[in-house]
Amino acid sequence: MQIERGVSLKPYNSFGLPAVAGTLVRVASDADVRRVVDHPQLGTAPKFVLGGGSNIILTRDMPQLVVKVEVRGIRLVEERADAWIVEAGAGEPWHAFVAHTLAQGWPGLENLALIPGTVGAAPVQNIGAYGVELKDRFESLDAVDLVTGRMSTLRAGLCGFGYRDSVFKHSLANRTVITRVRFRLPRPWRPVLGYLDLERKIAETGIRAPNAQQVADWVCAIRRAKLPDPALLGNAGSFFKNPVVTPEQCRDIIGRDPEVVHYPLPDGSIKLAAGWMIDACGWKGKSVGQAGVYERQALVLVNRGGAIGSEVMLLAGAIQESVYGRFGIRLEPEPLVV
Ligand code: EPU
Secondary structure (H helix, E strand, O other): OEEEEEEEOHHHOOOOOOOEEEEEEEEOOHHHHHHHHHOOOHHHOOEEEEOOOOOEEOOOOEEEEEEEEOOOOEEEEEEOOOEEEEEEEOOOEHHHHHHHHHHOOOOOOHHHOOOOOEOOOOOOOOOEEOOEEHHHHEEEEEEEEOOOOOEEEEEHHHHOOEOOEOHHHOOOOOOEEEEEEEEEEEOOOOOOOOOHHHHHHHHHHOOOOOOHHHHHHHHHHHHHHHOOOOOOOEEEEEOEOOOEEOHHHHHHHHHHOOOOOEEEOOOOOEEEOHHHHHHHOOOOOOEEOOEEEOOOOOOEEEEOOOOOHHHHHHHHHHHHHHHHHHHOOOOOEOOEEO
């Protein structure tokens, strides 16, 4: 365990926002987390758990102890008739992990290719893309309690997974450090190709029965065309969640805006495309200071160079106001605002 003081968090958040951590510790194992818990000063300090920093908006310096999770390692835990069970350290970069599973012949995570961030952050917001969510491939995770130092293994039932949501955003936020995640990759593998952008790829290429690597390549191509690479243009992926409304609310909106992009959900509610609504309000390419709305996907806010957290939040507030004014819908930020 390393203890560092006065650490700039700019390189550790994909939006590239400036903020300083008074104290930062890097934990590479469960034992490291217990060392923090048992430490005479650090043990009692309020804590902030940092993964890949790809889903946070930093608006101020961090008085809390920042615990940076750097647990590594990938292994096949079990090869069952109905699934591969694969485990990864929470500090493994997500995309490299997905690529590794595909190279090893353990398909199932291909729709989640190229998502920024770490393995440990994936369950926190139940990452999802192109018809697959983390919870669909989740087996269990190990977490160490930041108060007691005790390690426990949580299965899905205890994780409270929802749309971009889990118990780790609520009651267990900054209370526990996820150290390892296990995935259940079903056998036989079946591609998930129902998402419109993937159907277009099938039509374009004429490949009706792609293998997992082909699906991953398509997903990467779709993402590269729509989403900015955080290494080149700071961002935190989708800035708002897609709002879920009742069929009545949806009918009301369609009455005024017949074009609104919407998807019925299995429980009868309707998900609206926030990106479409923001776009319809004319925000694409607009900026507040150095914080801007991405030209190719209005749901993504970007750092045009040197943006600060307050600019991002001003821009976000203005977008929320105009979407509310036109559609009567309150957009909820997707990343954690700190
Ligand atoms: N749209 C517009 N204008 C825009 C943006 C979108 O008209 O500026 C329309 C699109 O044409 C499309 C619809 O809105 O008809 C939805 O857009 P898209 O397919 O790009 O997906 P999204 O709803 O914007 C969600 C996730 C993404 C995920 C994609 C693919 C959320 C908040 N976002 O985006 O996740 O990659 O679907 O599954 O659920 C993330 O969470 O950070 C993220 C990038």
